[in-house]
Amino acid sequence: MKAYLEGLNDVQLKAVTHTEGPVLVVAGPGSGKTRVLTYRIAHLIEEGAAPWEILALTFTNKAAREMKERIASVVGDRANNVWAGTFHSIFARILRVEADKIGYPSNFTIYDSDDSKSVITAILKELNLDKNVYNVNAIRTRISSAKSNLIPPRAYKENEQLMEQDRMQKRSQTHVIYEKYVARCRRAGAMDFDDLLYQLYVLWYKNPDNVLEKYRKKFRYILVDEFQDTNYLQYAILKKLAKYENSPENICAVGDDAQSIYAFRGATIENILDFEKDFKKLKVYKLEQNYRSTEHIVKAANEVITFNKKQIPKEIWSDKGTGQKLRLIKAMTDSEEGKRIADTIVEQKNRFHLSNADIAILYRTNAQSRVFEEYLRRYNIAYRVFGGLSFYQRKEVKDLIAYLRLAVNLKDEEALRRIINYPRRGIGNSTIDKISTLAGAVDKPMWECLGGADVGARAKNALADFVAMVKLFQRRAEQANAYEAAEYIAKQSGLLALLKQDNSIEGMGRLENVNALLDGIKDFVENDEVIEGETATEKSLAAYLQNIALLTDMDNEESGDFVTLMSVHSAKGLEFKSVFVVGLEEKLFPSFMSMDTAEGLDEERRLFYVAITRAEQYLTISYANSRYRYGKMQYNEPSRFLEEISPTHIESSFSLRRSSAGERQSAAPSGAKVIGNFRKPTGNRGLKVDPSKFTPSPSTDIQAGMKVLHLKFGEGKVLSIDGNAANRVATIFFQGIDNPQRRIMLKFAKLQIL
């Protein structure tokens, strides 16, 4: 037996080696799901499949990265050629190639949710609709879910049920907004997140030039992670790829119905049921042994989940020993909850020799993080809050990115609107409105209407200057690399100068953020490693933007010894030695938004299930009788979920303990907010060589057998060189780094011959 197959349990082994035909792997928490997925891919390659014939889809970049790393550890370099990535990134990659077939430019912009919202806001204004009635978020969700269910505007209008729902909400014009929204995006050469899926489906469906056959042939093996989180549209796309006449149906879905927590975003458990119906030869494997947690934790989790009606029957078990019972902390106030949790963390660190990194505090809503931050700061315990505003969502970062986007795609209206008068250049709101109206009237991108609007002489001049400037930016973007172009644009636009004027602490933080973005772009340009499939192998601004459009803050993997604070949603897939699940109160967890429907409640319960199954050894659950919410004191009952865990799993001394007497909850001195607590997108950390002592040699001189120096990887030996003259790629062995064998694109290489 192949070495990598040893150490798999019986079911895992079957799931890995059953390569032909449809397979569903139902994987409980901590049951080695990722292991199965990666070994299966490795096994496919070992058995002769070409890496590029394998399509592996995940939901997060992080999961994709982890998967690739783990495949590489078994099959080496070949892992780079597997089409592994998120649904969105892989689909975007295909769409870049095929865009013209469905009427999009290949340099299409990806609109993020903020862009989508501002498009909707503009449409509301145009249609004179009350934005208190037409709540932008609600409309966006509505449009998103229409797309996710393959309902285009035309079908929406004819769908009596949808129209009735809109009338009930007093938002009968929603279909008009939807129609306009779609038209606007197309006019701007932009796809929103849902379009990356929707348009791919359109491509499959319309099938110009038989493009679908091409990809059916190409992807001989398909794997899908977190299948329970796929929506109707995603499954429809997968079916097009895998289900057709004489298809080998080599599709393997891995998931856990009990961990489906994204129904509110359109994920549907129906997909698992349909999967069995659609693929008749389906073989199901259940991974039921939990290798993560001790028994009290696993059993408590099992108890909780049995309260849900619908589920795939399975029995999760652990042989890691009984372990510790759960602790329950009952606090009078949210502040006391914070203090007691912090106390417990100190205690656990001492008693069990845990480091900060072993510990996580998980909450239902991001707003809950504050109290814990206050006490952790007071106790001098390092922590990091995940979620909230991501680096790329900060205003100053978005401003610069808007300039970059516009330079790459002049039709990008959201980018244009954002910066046309920032920094101020005398193009006021009335001027912009005129241009916008004109654009709507002639149905052309705003960019093309800048000269045509009937505006005063001053505005006219300002517009002409603006157009000239952006054209310069565009040329730069075409000719220079991403960093040179971005730096030029940041300076010439006046953006940097404007930020430098502001000497407040916040202002300096903003400047720092923009510089961090520029650093990140530099890093992108200097990163000469070939990662087939993921990173575009060119260093243009366009390539950079494609690269970051689908990144989130969560992708910033940063190691260090800190306590993790995050929402339960973001904790999915993670594990910690000690986990604190806090705020177990009615109306909070379960959330008041979800508690009136049975389905909503079930999803909340799955969320709780996800939360408790993050813990390896120590699990502490807490609630407070009262807490501040929206500035008002609220009194809540303990969560119904608490009663679903039998007392045998809960440490009695803790379930009885009241808050210590006389302990006043002092108004926490909410210390100065941490400003500039950003993380660089990639950063220039980890350079092995001092750049000032480094003189790169001409890349044409580099030959196999040479000893070379690399800024990031240090000293290495060139093993071989391949690729054509224009795209020579060197395989170099660098001592003392992870995956020492790297493939470096010589075109961009910064290598010094030793």
Next chain:
DNA sequence: TGACTGTGGGTTTTT
């Protein structure tokens, strides 16, 4: 155009 004030709204969110 910029600074100030009032109003309304506020689960979770891989992309």
Next chain:
DNA sequence: CCCACAGTCA
């Protein structure tokens, strides 16, 4: 309580 935004005034 905290934020975003629209409206108002100088």
